[in-house]
Amino acid sequence: MSKGQQTRERIIQLAAPIFNKHGYEGTALSDLMEATGLEKGGLYRHFASKQELAAEAFDFAWATAVRVRADGMDGSGNAVDRLKRMIQNFVEIRTGLVPGGCPLLNTAIDADDGNAVLRERVQKALDSWLERLAAIVKQGMKRGEIQKNADASEIAALIVSNLEGALMVSRVSRNRQAMEWAKLHLYGYLEQSVRAR
Amino acid sequence: MSKGQQTRERIIQLAAPIFNKHGYEGTALSDLMEATGLEKGGLYRHFASKQELAAEAFDFAWATAVRVRADGMDGSGNAVDRLKRMIQNFVEIRTGLVPGGCPLLNTAIDADDGNAVLRERVQKALDSWLERLAAIVKQGMKRGEIQKNADASEIAALIVSNLEGALMVSRVSRNRQAMEWAKLHLYGYLEQSVRAR
Numbered sequence: 001m002s003k004g005q006q007t008r009e010r011i012i013q014l015a016a017p018i019f020n021k022h023g024y025e026g027t028a029l030s031d032l033m034e035a036t037g038l039e040k041g042g043l044y045r046h047f048a049s050k051q052e053l054a055a056e057a058f059d060f061a062w063a064t065a066v067r068v069r070a071d072g073m074d075g076s077g078n079a080v081d082r083l084k085r086m087i088q089n090f091v092e093i094r095t096g097l098v099p100g101g102c103p104l105l106n107t108a109i110d111a112d113d114g115n116a117v118l119r120e121r122v123q124k125a126l127d128s129w130l131e132r133l134a135a136i137v138k139q140g141m142k143r144g145e146i147q148k149n150a151d152a153s154e155i156a157a158l159i160v161s162n163l164e165g166a167l168m169v170s171r172v173s174r175n176r177q178a179m180e181w182a183k184l185h186l187y188g189y190l191e192q193s194v195r196a197r
Numbered sequence: 198m199s200k201g202q203q204t205r206e207r208i209i210q211l212a213a214p215i216f217n218k219h220g221y222e223g224t225a226l227s228d229l230m231e232a233t234g235l236e237k238g239g240l241y242r243h244f245a246s247k248q249e250l251a252a253e254a255f256d257f258a259w260a261t262a263v264r265v266r267a268d269g270m271d272g273s274g275n276a277v278d279r280l281k282r283m284i285q286n287f288v289e290i291r292t293g294l295v296p297g298g299c300p301l302l303n304t305a306i307d308a309d310d311g312n313a314v315l316r317e318r319v320q321k322a323l324d325s326w327l328e329r330l331a332a333i334v335k336q337g338m339k340r341g342e343i344q345k346n347a348d349a350s351e352i353a354a355l356i357v358s359n360l361e362g363a364l365m366v367s368r369v370s371r372n373r374q375a376m377e378w379a380k381l382h383l384y385g386y387l388e389q390s391v392r393a394r
Contacts, residue, residue: 023307025222106306108369110220112298126369157366157375158359158382165362169354172305172323178354185355185386193385 008046011036016057020100023110024054024118051117058107058118061098062125068096079140080195083133083159084187090163091183101171104129105164130156137194147196155194162186205243208233213254217297220307221251221315248314255315258300259322265293276337277392280330280356281384287360288380298368301326302361327353334391344393352391359383 001009014035019027029050032043047053069089073082100106104125111118133156140146166182198206211232216224226247229240244250266286270279297303301322308315330353337343363379 023220023222025220026307101309104369105365108365109303109306110223112368123369123371126366130366130370153374154378157363157378161362161366161375161379162355162359163362164365165358165360166354168302168305168361168365169323169327169358171309172301172320174320177350178358181351181354182358188390189382189386 004046011038011043011046011053012056012060015053016061017099019054019057020061020098020103020106023106024050024115025110027054051115054115055117055121058103058121058125061100061103062121064096064098065103066129068093079136079143079145080190082136083155083190083194086133087159087163087183087186091179102164102167105167105171126160130160133159140196145196146194150194158189159186201243208235208240208243208250209253209257212250213258214296216251216254217258217295217300217303220303221247221312222307224251248312251312252314252318255300255304255318255322258295258297259318261293261295262300263326265290276333276340276342277387279333280352280387280391283330284356284360284380284383288376299361299364302364302368323357327357330356337393341393343391347391355386356383 015032018031018035022031027050029040029043032050032053033039036043043053047056069086071085071089071093073085073089077085104122107118107122108126111122130153134152137146137150137152137155141148141150141152162182162185163179166178169178170176212224212229215228215232219228224247226237226240229247229250230236233240240250244253266283268282268286268290270282270286274282301319304315304319305323308319327350331349334343334347334349334352338345338347338349359379359382360376363375366375367373
């Protein structure tokens with residue numbers, strides 16, 4: 001990696017928690033300069049715009065979250081158990097993430113209007129999460145671990161909706177109870193309506 | 198209502214869609230001046246700060262959403278059916294709201310750090326929504342319409358988490374399917390695990 005690339009990576013890592021905590025609009029150039037110790041010119045030598053830096057920072061924060069949530073999900077385990085493991089990771093693991101909470105939740109609404117670059121990254125992140133979960137369901141159906149008439153896209157969307165919504169409720173109420181309820185609810189749903197009998 | 202109060206109300210109504218679409222940080226004073234036709238001095242004659250105007254605008258947008266979502270829920274209907282009606286209203290009614298989508302979802306993350314006035318309003322709005330739903334569940338338990346061992350707070354949190362999370366997924370993917378799935382999932386949950394048998 002060239003020195004320029006190293007600096008670029010370092011800026012992204014330092015900018016990621018700022019954007020994740022304060023949002024795109026809430027992040028001032030001065031915040032980025034303070035976090036990185038660089039002047040405006042130094043920052044813009046590596047990024048064409050604030051939008052580009054925000055998009056790279058989002059990708060970095062999201063990749064970190066994906067890695068944490070996938071912990072223990074590899075391998076050839078039962079599909080339902082792997083879905084439950086991801087849910088457990090989402091609810092219970094709070095270390096190793098970029099500070100500020102789930103990048104998807106933080107950025108989804110922020111990027112909703114007028115920020116095309118960031119919006120595209122957020123949409124791609126959500127799509128790939130949904131596809132990963134749907135792929136596990138489809139594999140489970142092939143292996144006879146999941147009910148034959150299951151809808152992989154629907155199951156994936158229900159899991160993500162439940163978790164992200166519960167995270168929002170938990171953040172607003174400053175109480176993790178909604179996350180625990182979502183976890184237990186999804187476990188029950190997967191056991192009763194998804195797992196093959 | 199005095200002329201001053203009328204002007205104040207009009208400013209709140211005109212500011213509400215701006216804040217709801219662009220967020221607190223994304224709303225510039227110039228946007229508010231353009232929407233209301235007032236100069237800075239005119240705006241600050243009625244509100245002590247941008248925070249105060251944003252908080253009033255949120256309350257206005259939220260009150261509108263509450264009214265729309267409560268449509269047809271009054272009266273002495275069966276508790277499970279009233280919960281289903283609220284879910285249906287949330288998913289299906291898209292008119293009569295302040296433009297920009299659900300004020301709670303829009304404002305929850307935005308107000309997360311550093312904006313104490315707005316954060317308090319958002320928390321109050323969420324709490325009152327959860328309490329309204331929990332009260333319906335408790336009434337249903339008393340009347341024998343809902344299972345005796347139900348947890349009213351848990352059921353309320355699951356409904357809100359599902360709906361708000363599905364709304365986020367729908368907004369990011371620009372596809373309403375996740376909302377429809379959440380509705381059907383919650384109907385199934387209420388019929389199978391909540392309604393008294």
